[in-house]
Amino acid sequence: MAQEVRGVVAPGKDQPVRVETIVIPDPGPGEAVVRIQACGVCHTDLHYKQGGINDDFPFLLGHEAAGVVESVGEGVTEVAPGDFVVLNWRAVCGNCRACLRGRPWYCFNTHNAKQKMTLASTGQELTPALGIGAFAEKTLVAAGQCTKVDPAVSPAVAGLLGCGVMAGIGAAINTGNVGRGDSVAVIGCGGVGDAAVAGARLAGAGKIIAVDIDDRKLAKARELGATDTVNSRETDAVEAIRSLTGGFGADVVIEAVGRPETYQQAFYARDLAGTVVLVGVPTPEMKLELPLLDVFGRGGALKSSWYGDCLPSRDFPMLIDLHLQGRLPLDAFVTETIQIDEVEKAFERMHEGDVLRSVVVL
Numbered sequence: 001m002a003q004e005v006r007g008v009v010a011p012g013k014d015q016p017v018r019v020e021t022i023v024i025p026d027p028g029p030g031e032a033v034v035r036i037q038a039c040g041v042c043h044t045d046l047h048y049k050q051g052g053i054n055d056d057f058p059f060l061l062g063h064e065a066a067g068v069v070e071s072v073g074e075g076v077t078e079v080a081p082g083d084f085v086v087l088n089w090r091a092v093c094g095n096c097r098a099c100l101r102g103r104p105w106y107c108f109n110t111h112n113a114k115q116k117m118t119l120a121s122t123g124q125e126l127t128p129a130l131g132i133g134a135f136a137e138k139t140l141v142a143a144g145q146c147t148k149v150d151p152a153v154s155p156a157v158a159g160l161l162g163c164g165v166m167a168g169i170g171a172a173i174n175t176g177n178v179g180r181g182d183s184v185a186v187i188g189c190g191g192v193g194d195a196a197v198a199g200a201r202l203a204g205a206g207k208i209i210a211v212d213i214d215d216r217k218l219a220k221a222r223e224l225g226a227t228d229t230v231n232s233r234e235t236d237a238v239e240a241i242r243s244l245t246g247g248f249g250a251d252v253v254i255e256a257v258g259r260p261e262t263y264q265q266a267f268y269a270r271d272l273a274g275t276v277v278l279v280g281v282p283t284p285e286m287k288l289e290l291p292l293l294d295v296f297g298r299g300g301a302l303k304s305s306w307y308g309d310c311l312p313s314r315d316f317p318m319l320i321d322l323h324l325q326g327r328l329p330l331d332a333f334v335t336e337t338i339q340i341d342e343v344e345k346a347f348e349r350m351h352e353g354d355v356l357r358s359v360v361v362l
């Protein structure tokens with residue numbers, strides 16, 4: 001039987017979000033219905049609301065979530081009712097050219113639930129944010145979007161691994177391949193950048209330099225493991241990173257802003273043969289200009305990090321376990337917990353810059 005639950009819907013471009021009654025169909029083959037316990041408010045939700053992702057309104061927002069599997073459809077073997085899961089937006093297919101070559105974290109054919117959730121009032125089909133839609137009491141996803149983790153962790157903390165925090169940690173440990181004793185610089189210390197700092201610390205980096213234009217963010221980065229901080233409004237970031245690394249630059253520089261200026265800083269702030277990781281997401285009109293001779297002459301690797309190049313089935317349980325052992329302070333990313341009708345207010349606070357994550361608790 002289809003069920004009716006409450007969910008946060010963005011009805012149209014730049015219109016305030018509202019709590020609506022939505023219809024969740026029973027799970028079909030390969031699908032699961034998940035009772036959501038917590039879901040973080042991410043910038044991507046705001047971009048959906050602003051029409052910055054696409055025009056497929058109305059959106060059911062929310063995608064950094066954890067909850068309990070309520071029911072599964074035919075053929076689902078990976079999860080069962082009662083499992084505590086973190087939702088991911090890259091359910092790997094197992095059959096594409098990346099999966100077949102043993103690189104499922106690059107899967108080019110990730111999938112979502114086939115059936116649609118709808119608005120109870122009009123019957124209109126909803127587009128779930130990143131194929132999840134978890135600012136809702138329940139949601140319908142592909143079973144592969146559910147990753148079982150240790151239920152000892154708080155749902156508010158676990159859900160954050162589903163997006164920004166995983167992107168940042170993965171940028172350091174997967175894409176950047178940070179090793180013990182490496183020097184690492186992170187440019188831009190929002191949620192993703194701070195997670196990259198935490199990831200670098202987890203990987204055993206020797207020096208971790210956090211760069212931002214906001215001293216409050218730098219203080220938070222220090223809490224998460226930064227050994228040095230640079231306010232790039234007051235100091236030249238490249239010079240500062242070089243002088244903190246014996247004049248050479250960092251082994252790995254993680255760009256968590258997604259702008260040409262900060263990418264150039266990252267490019268020149270790394271040591272010869274070092275690695276630049278771009279995890280900040282640029283906009284379509286941005287262009288990068290670099291002397292090609294410098295690209296050649298400085299060697300190393302220029303990489304982009306998609307969702308931290310994570311494999312949810314491998315990385316989520318591992319990171320939750322490390323958190324439960326006290327080695328990864330994921331709780332530091334939860335600034336506040338809020339109710340389902342406070343998402344619009346959370347968007348405003350996000351702008352003010354002193355919130356890492358507001359998390360809706362259901």
Ligand SMILES: [Zn+2]
Pocket residue numbers: 092093094095096097098099100104107108109110
């Ligand atoms: Zn695939």
Ligand SMILES: [Zn+2]
Pocket residue numbers: 042043044045063064163164
């Ligand atoms: Zn997100």
